[in-house]
Amino acid sequence: MKLLYFVTFAILLIGLSSCTTNKEVDLIVYNAKVYTVDSAFSQTEAFAVKNGIFIDIGTTAEIKKKYIAKETIDAQGKAVYPGFYDAHAHFFMLADLLEQVDLSGSKSIADIILRLQVYHASHPEKKWIVGGGWDQNLWSEKEFPTKDSLDKYFPETPIYLSRVDYHAAWVNSKAMKTARLDSTHTETVEGGLIFVDSLNHPTGILVDNAMNIVAKHIPESEEHELLAALRKAQDSLLSVGLTSIVDAGLAIEQLDLLKKFYQHDSLKIRDYAMIAADPHQIDKQIREGFHEGDRLTIRSFKIMADGALGSRGACLLDHYHDSPTKGFLLHSPQEFEQMIKKLANTNFQVNTHAIGDSANRIMLDTYGKYLKDPKKRRWRIEHAQIIDSADFSKFAQFHIIPSVQPTHATSDMYWAEERLGNNRIKHAYAYKQLLQQYGMLALGSDFPVEHFNPLYGFHAAVARVDKSGFPQGGFQMENAISREEALRGMTIWAAYSCFQEKKRGSIEKGKDADFVILEDDIMIAPEQKLRNIKTLRTVIAGETVFLRL
Template structure:
């Protein structure tokens, strides 16, 4: 019997050496942008157990592998699954049931949307909305609460600006907080008052917390629904990974539990909101790393946004003399936080919009990051950076994590805020890329649209949805298509310490990939924004 078993084993070995390897999926006759170091374009690959096991020519893959599922793409393009380097995945999901104010052209239009929203959800305790931008209105002044009070005298209303750094509340909402008390000034924030000294309802940055903390929390069922809805919307636009910028411990634990149950499959790199509680939690627990969740960083807020004039500038706003914005914390607090994060072995990722904020944070980073380090600390947004400070990214190996659609959304009014000279140092993605040879690209959704094709178009064309302006805005900072694709795949993976498992189509990596209707690398620039994803695969399984 033993002799027969030995003969059978030898026979199996001989057959397996000369036969084909079984795969779960084979893709061939495709245009496969591997995004490996050489940016090789293959034509076929094979997948087994959720990972790529072969990548190359049709001849080699079909010779070496066989599968019950073999797809001939007839030359269609394939790319690694796209990764958004900076977004608010959980917050986006929660907001899907709030009033959508994006693209409104006047405050009166907002009022109409809020009334319709109230009719749809009459039992909600609060009316919450997001997305207005006074820069899109004929009257570009900030709104005040009077019309909200008239329409909703007994229902609290809280509607935040598109950037999430300003909000308008009605009197009913303010009556639930301390804002009607003696509060006049807020560190790292601003309360607007009318000529009679009464609050207008407009709050900027940290002042938003005076009311925001009273909004009822979502139930666990609502939170789960939000995460699942966000996941499906991401898959539909080709996102297989998202960096979620600023999560609480309770949300991270919920996400981890949904990963383990199989309900949530989106790959998330979670930045932790740096409260005392969360820092203590991760000091004890350490980093979290699974196939779907990676927690090893903190998201720090340096300042506000340019659109709401909360970004901290080295000199005053060109359209608001006497105002240069503000930091959200003291410099000493940022320094202490950097030392704590460094000692924990975590990554520090700081929201920096204004040139003064970038300078302050870059210099603090420089105190803790030795030259040649591989700690991969990031500056999130890096929106306005003085020429003197740009080289610090290279000196300390700091990663710029930027959002190309911010440039094309802000280009209509950025010069008003910054002036003709200073605006040239803003949204300077090519200059930042040249420091280390890589840059991470994201969207900041829901601040911008979730669709990564909008970001790809903005990065390479520097144009809006109407393909304006001709030639691109500040075209010297355009990225090439290869740079933009790397910035949405392998360079994001690198910024998350995940370059060995995702971000390219290479043997041994997760089989996350997408098909598109037209080729991102060849289609006319004017068609890039509306380019459609036709299929999304995660672990070699079709999820869209």
């Protein structure tokens, strides 16, 4: 009897334990339409998260049967995607702009003056008025402005206003006086340009490397002010589903601040920060070495090859269609070659800003000359905006990743042909052609040059129209990409371009639990609705960092 009793009791214990073997996890998301963006682009319904990692993925029934969670999210059939990854952005610049005068979309000089006056009245403590976002191409006259327009209203307050592309600045006389910039200092600036009038007096427009003549005199923010501004910028990014960004070119001082902020858990968004390459400091910068953290990674350099198309600083093979200039390089070809040669002998990644077809050719050829085992190095061309027809194949030949920003096409399309002519424009913003060469595109926004919402880029990539649906039928639709390609470009391909495809970029077991829930499905929603789809929840490492209430 005693033996029978113990056997019966043991069987009962086994039965009870089998009913309570559900593994405890931190989070379960279920009843969802999950786009995993894995290699098969598969869809599922649910997943489980523990310690900030996806540990299982499957149907709602499977996940709920296997796990119990501290927190559950019923997605109510909404679409869930890997956290969006902006492959080219400017975190510090966005933080600065949020504290400055936003001139985006200004339609005239009068509009700008009004914005400056409103800002000055509400910020009387500011010693300088600093702003950004103006674009003369949106004005009826489409000519660069002069200092006189600013001097009339602000004779005693220095003003520094960055053009929308951040490759030109408009300043007033007070700012030039502070910088001691006058007609005796208008000699050629390597990689830059000072606009002058018929008497050789500076007009107030500075292009590329000339901008720093005045910019270096702008008072710097205190550390606590900068952190507050970065947090404010971060809130904006999280609200649109961004969980990772590429910080495209920072000074060592900015990188040191980021290390400090992340070390103290002051920022949550994941940041792949590039070192702004200085040909005179390259050896010292290389000695700084890698920084590999959970949220902050520093293992790449950004080289600036040329300027921007809008300010005619992009370096072209032939003259601009609307001006007797070919633009210019920001450094000499010899300096580029010296930097590339040194970096090719390190493990650093190199990413080069190249807009014009000449700049792209020079950098692609220099990459090819020195880069050994290029497929593993994953070097990138940032923007790859205008490519000569003979040079597209070099992206495949040298295994160079095209890192592009689709909203540049729909912002520039109104005037780009004026700059390039009807032949070169056919080889500009050629995202499909670049995709066919490399097999991937890393998609970004270049914020704050463009808006930081990744769905604006998604819409521009697939529809090739602006927010109003112009032009009918799309701009150069032969270079539109599919929705699947666009989603990959802002998730797994962006992660790949930063050596992070094994850690993030898709919803798969063992990867960081970064994901976003949207109110509508961007894979099937009508094109005209894509830009207006709201983010409902943004999650980084299993933690909700944004929730729309």
